[in-house]
Amino acid sequence: MKTFEVNFDGLVGPSHNHAGLSFGNRASSSHGGQTSSPKQAALQGLEKMISLSRQGMKQAVLPPHDRPHVPSLRKLGFTGKTDIDIIAHAAKKAPKILASVCSSSSMWAANSATVSPFADTEDGRTHFTPANLNSMFHRSIETDTTSTILKSIFRGDEYHHHPALPSGQTYSDEGAANHSRLCSSYGDQGVELFVYGVCQTDIASGPKIFPARQTRQASEAIARSHGLRAGKTVFAQQHPRAIDAGVFHNDVIAVANKNLLFCHQLAFADPLLLRRELDSSFGDDKIIYIEVSVDKVSLKDAVASYLFNSQLLLLPDQANYNLIVPIECAENRAVKCYLDELESDHSPINAVQYLDLRESMNNGGGPACLRFRVVMTQKQIEETKAQVFLDEALYKDLKHWIERHYRESLHIKDLLDPNLLLESRTALDELSQLLCLGAIYEFQ
Numbered sequence: 001m002k003t004f005e006v007n008f009d010g011l012v013g014p015s016h017n018h019a020g021l022s023f024g025n026r027a028s029s030s031h032g033g034q035t036s037s038p039k040q041a042a043l044q045g046l047e048k049m050i051s052l053s054r055q056g057m058k059q060a061v062l063p064p065h066d067r068p069h070v071p072s073l074r075k076l077g078f079t080g081k082t083d084i085d086i087i088a089h090a091a092k093k094a095p096k097i098l099a100s101v102c103s104s105s106s107m108w109a110a111n112s113a114t115v116s117p118f119a120d121t122e123d124g125r126t127h128f129t130p131a132n133l134n135s136m137f138h139r140s141i142e143t144d145t146t147s148t149i150l151k152s153i154f155r156g157d158e159y160h161h162h163p164a165l166p167s168g169q170t171y172s173d174e175g176a177a178n179h180s181r182l183c184s185s186y187g188d189q190g191v192e193l194f195v196y197g198v199c200q201t202d203i204a205s206g207p208k209i210f211p212a213r214q215t216r217q218a219s220e221a222i223a224r225s226h227g228l229r230a231g232k233t234v235f236a237q238q239h240p241r242a243i244d245a246g247v248f249h250n251d252v253i254a255v256a257n258k259n260l261l262f263c264h265q266l267a268f269a270d271p272l273l274l275r276r277e278l279d280s281s282f283g284d285d286k287i288i289y290i291e292v293s294v295d296k297v298s299l300k301d302a303v304a305s306y307l308f309n310s311q312l313l314l315l316p317d318q319a320n321y322n323l324i325v326p327i328e329c330a331e332n333r334a335v336k337c338y339l340d341e342l343e344s345d346h347s348p349i350n351a352v353q354y355l356d357l358r359e360s361m362n363n364g365g366g367p368a369c370l371r372f373r374v375v376m377t378q379k380q381i382e383e384t385k386a387q388v389f390l391d392e393a394l395y396k397d398l399k400h401w402i403e404r405h406y407r408e409s410l411h412i413k414d415l416l417d418p419n420l421l422l423e424s425r426t427a428l429d430e431l432s433q434l435l436c437l438g439a440i441y442e443f444q
């Protein structure tokens with residue numbers, strides 16, 4: 001049976017803005033207050049998707065969430081006769097809260113959920129757990145809509161949807177951004193690697209400056225509920241120095257595909273132990289490690305360029321990987337030098353593609369943050385009712401949809417504009433019909 005790894009990318013929403021909401025995410029903090037371009041952001045993301053699709057990859061889209069999120073404002077005590085009044089109340093009393101419920105952060109689909117494909121699970125079904133995103137308020141409000149969207153796309157007995165983990169520090173979960181899968185081929189049983197920032201019973205070994213967003217306890221709970229086999233599951237701690245340098249998710253410092261793990265020397269607290277555990281769980285085939293030393297690329301340069309927030313692509317009928325990196329990698333001397341070397345030596349990565357995703361990057365989201373990977377068979381793809389798989393026709397429709405509905409620019413002061421709610425709802429209503437998703441939003 002033909003099996004693929006499908007990239008589901010989060011479409012950027014109409015209220016995309018730079019509010020500086022994420023402590024520990026250097027790009028978010030440094031761009032807070034700057035003017036964004038929702039239209040450019042959405043188009044940049046869409047161009048990445050079509051570029052991958054034109055190269056023969058299976059590519060799909062996830063719709064943005066409904067923002068400003070009025071149900072959250074209601075829960076927080078803002079009142080009014082209409083939704084517009086509620087927004088006006090929040091705008092007057094608490095603009096920072098309003099900014100939080102306007103964030104288009106669902107675009108970073110790598111944080112939407114953790115998925116374990118059928119080949120890895122005891123019951124042979126594909127398991128999903130939406131991330132509770134406990135660490136940041138503006139992200140914690142994504143969970144319910146994420147769950148609704150995943151259920152509307154992945155329907156039927158072959159899929160099992162779990163509720164999010166309980167909230168609270170112990171089970172803080174950031175989804176697939178801290179989860180990788182190593183395998184020989186997508187349809188074979190793989191080894192699932194869960195990376196956590198802190199273990200709640202050993203907080204002292206965690207970071208000192210910035211928060212560790214994923215806990216070991218959350219990772220263990222997901223592995224348990226997905227029915228993963230103990231010998232095929234590995235847990236590893238992120239290097240606390242990496243988190244303190246701005247690596248708020250593991251996918252900012254490591255990326256894996258099939259049997260290749262590309263990471264920085266300071267990605268993991270105990271890299272030797274990790275290799276031993278991965279190698280012994282993996283079986284006969286070999287894992288290939290490409291580890292970049294601090295001498296070649298410092299943690300600072302890795303965070304500034306997002307070198308490791310790249311997508312490792314194995315294009316159809318090719319034996320070597322393409323690396324999709326943000327354009328910022330071409331602008332950082334050490335990183336560009338490293339990538340030139342990588343392309344010219346005989347490494348399994350033999351081509352680097354540079355993409356402009358600046359709008360997302362300015363909030364700390366590179367190519368890998370924007371995508372959620374799901375292993376699917378050809379049959380599962382064909383049986384999916386939602387029209388989310390990207391082809392030239394859908395690309396054209398989405399481009400046209402963005403051009404009609406999105407603003408050219410948005411400043412956090414514009415979040416007070418009541419028209420933003422109406423514009424956004426009109427756009428999302430139309431989109432959910434275009435993608436055949438049904439009523440996925442509370443306002444519908």
Ligand code: SUG
Nearest residue numbers: 019020021022028108110177249369
């Ligand atoms: O959670 N930024 C996101 C970026 C997420 C990137 N995802 C992965 N690494 N997988 C975050 O910090 C910034 C929003 C703002 O500041 O307006 C934000 O939410």
